[in-house]
Amino acid sequence: MIRWLCGCFVPSSRMSVMPTGKKFQLTANDVHYVFQIPIGPLPVPISNAHADSELKNTWKDLYGGAKHEVTVPQLVEVMTSNEGMRMGNDEFKKCFVMYSMITLLAPTSNRKADFKLVLALENVHLFQDYNWCQYVLDDLAEKLSSYSANQKYVPGCLLLLQICYFHRLRSRGNVLPSTLPLIQHLSDKDFRSRLADEDKVYGMADLDKVTYPVTKISNNNSKVLAIEAKKTEEKIDEMKFLENKKSAVEDNSVNDFPRVVTFNLPAGIESNEEIHMLAKNDVEEKYMLIKRDLKLFSHQFEQHIQSVRLQSEAVQIDSKLLEKERSPVLSQLDAIFNDSSFWDQIDKITNHAIAMKKLEDELPSFALFSYTNPHL
Structure with missing residues (x-):
């Protein structure tokens, strides 16, 4: 089925076109519905192949082991053996995001770290502000733009294609649950059952036009909750900023301007x-x-x-x-x-x-x- 889905996907438009002529387009929102990863306002910064060499070498020194190669097994090793990482420190967050990207969301064929991401992983406090969903979709489209039915390994987040297909087409009229993330509603058994139902005749079911877009289903869905949580966090940050500003010492002023630097403390840093x-x-x-x-x-x-x-x-x-x-x-x-x-x-x-x-x-x-x- 995977290769059939790849053949139906049009990378330039992100459109999946069924044999019946029915089609649906994948967007960054769909990636968020499936995995519920951050869909922030900033694009994920990309490090060019010949740039940021010192930063990339630092990754190799810290997480590459004796051979200085940051591989999937090596990332697992450092995340599970380092005491600070087991406690969930910032180094763990960086390694975990890299691990998630190269194994699931934007997999690499050589199972090694994708150093294009080193800039994005520098500041853990910005993780939520990046549009990881758009990055995953663009990575999939780029990799499938040169897809051939004869190639041995098919790169990109192919699980996204499968889950979106299962949710967008109603097999035998059935509609899957739509609480987020959508990935939670499809086990290995569900995959096998759906494939057996279609019996290698894919794309014939009707499009589900009831539960899309998912954010219209219920005011209690996780996207709405995430927005509310963000607003609450911003209010807390504003209160901390005003508190710091109010308590600033002004006895060292120059030309009536206090020589004081105030900080809007990010989440996770105590006042x-x-x-x-x-x-x-x-x-x-x-x-x-x-x-x-x-x-x-x-x-x-x-x-x-x-x-x-x-x-x-x-x-x-x-x-x-x-x-x-x-x-x-x-x-x-x-x-x-x-x-x-x-x-x-x-x-x-x-x-x-x-x-x-x-x-x-x-x-x-x-x-x-x-x-x-x-x-x-």
Whole structure:
């Protein structure tokens, strides 16, 4: 069935065309319905083949084992053997996303890490803001654009094609449950049963026009809940920002402007007040503040570095458009972004940010804090 589905899929339009003439189009929303992975507002940043060599080498050093090859088995090994990763730290999140992409969502034929993703995996706090759904769909379309019925290995997220087919066509009039993620409603037994029903005569069932788009089914579906959760998180962040701004010290002002930097703390990073409430004594509070500040500043580094890289990509696109128009007007930033020494410094800053984040992840928690009170 897989090869039949690949033959029905039109990569340029993302359309699946049935033998009866019926057709349905896959979008990023469909990917979200199936897997419920993030469908954020930002495109997933891609690292070109010859770019970000230091960052890619860091991945090989950290997760590649003795052979410096980041393979699927090696990722499983580091995620299950490293104590910090078993606790779900940021390094685990990076490795898990890479593992999920190269095994399920955008599989690679050689079962090795896809280093195009190293930029996207630099800042775990931005994972939710990337449109992973569009990336998965584009990756599938790109890989199937050169599909041949004779090729031995068929790449791309083929499970997406299967699940969407089963949900969009009603076999014998049956409609599958539509609570998200859709993948939960199809076990191996369900797959075999559906294939037996169609008996190798695929694409003859009627299209399901009742339960699509899924987000119209119920106000209680997970997409709506995710939106509400995002709004709540934004309100909390705004409250933290106002709280920090209100408590800012202004006695070091210059020309009536306070020399104070405030931070809108991302999720997972505690405020001073939260740390004060969690700490059992003054020593633990200071220790927790050190760990928090390491995480906060590495997060700030990552955000600034990511912003520079995205701006560079935008300038490159603008420059290419101007070249096509034979216009002599080029961005004044071209000279900066084309200077290798500038990127050498960015790479050094990136390595420092990685080292800082690694240090924060490796700082242990001391059981001694549980029963020691320095005030006594």
